[in-house]
Amino acid sequence: MSEIEIRPFVASDVDGVFSVILPIQREEFGIEITADDQPDLSSISDFYQSGKGQFWVAVRNGQIVGTIGLKDIGNEQTALRKMFVAADLRGREHGLAARLLAELLAHAEAEGIKEIFLGTTDKFLSAHRFYEKNAFAEVSRGELPRSFPLMAVDSKFYRRSIIAA
Template sequence: MSDIVIRAFRPGDEQGVIGVILPIQREEFGVAITAADQPDLAAIPDFYQSGKGGFWVAVKDRHVVGTIGLKDIGGDEAALRKMFVAAEVRGKEFGVAARLLDTLMAHASNAGLKAIILGTTDKFLAAHRFYEKNGFVEIAAEDLPASFPRMAVDTKFYLRTI
């Protein structure tokens, strides 16, 4: 398909992950956030790669160009977090977002998860369309499970059953 590989996060990927996520959050969407505001990024194995969770990266020419995380929140449910794709590899011709999501969904299904929940902001319009096209339905904040790790910036929530 392309020379972009989707694989599990491993030690040594930390700076590449931050290098993809922070510029998108700050420059594209104007979210005043730092790596220190996101302690999960400094503890990906413990935070994501435990229980039924996982964390994957898209790699092109040895550089991380995309990320997606799955946080086990109990009750056979998980939170989709940190889905970011660098601008230069976005779009159908690369298929990075779809491949990241497919990898996460295959893992979730194999792990016996029943539902994936995510939160996003009103600003991420392309993300809303992507999630809706991929079987996620919008749910009200009051319908979130108590175990869902809600971020202060999140205003829209989606659910996909498996």
């Protein structure tokens, strides 16, 4: 298997980001969502790459095969968004999701972020297990910061505290 590079998003990545995310949302999980329903993906540099936020892509052979975003929501808090890994690269044997998350957590710690929140759907059962295994604790919708960017499809929420080294 060829090497996978994880790096910050650049503007020329936008089509590749849509090409990995939309099929997962629509075909795998049957979520009726379009590119137009996700304006954050059309303006990644403004939406994610501002404040203490960032957006990373995983690239193999010039093709984007994974994404993860961190949105600065103020008050040393952030939202983890758009974590997607191509189906053929999921699972512990590939470790790609863990590598993407490790990149995000290292950035969060370096930036002095105190908490990371995320929302997901009831359908992403393997994602729930992944987040729980990685020290995210389920919280109620009412425990989210007011600045948390709620998505209509989100029904399950998590929080992870970051302890500075």
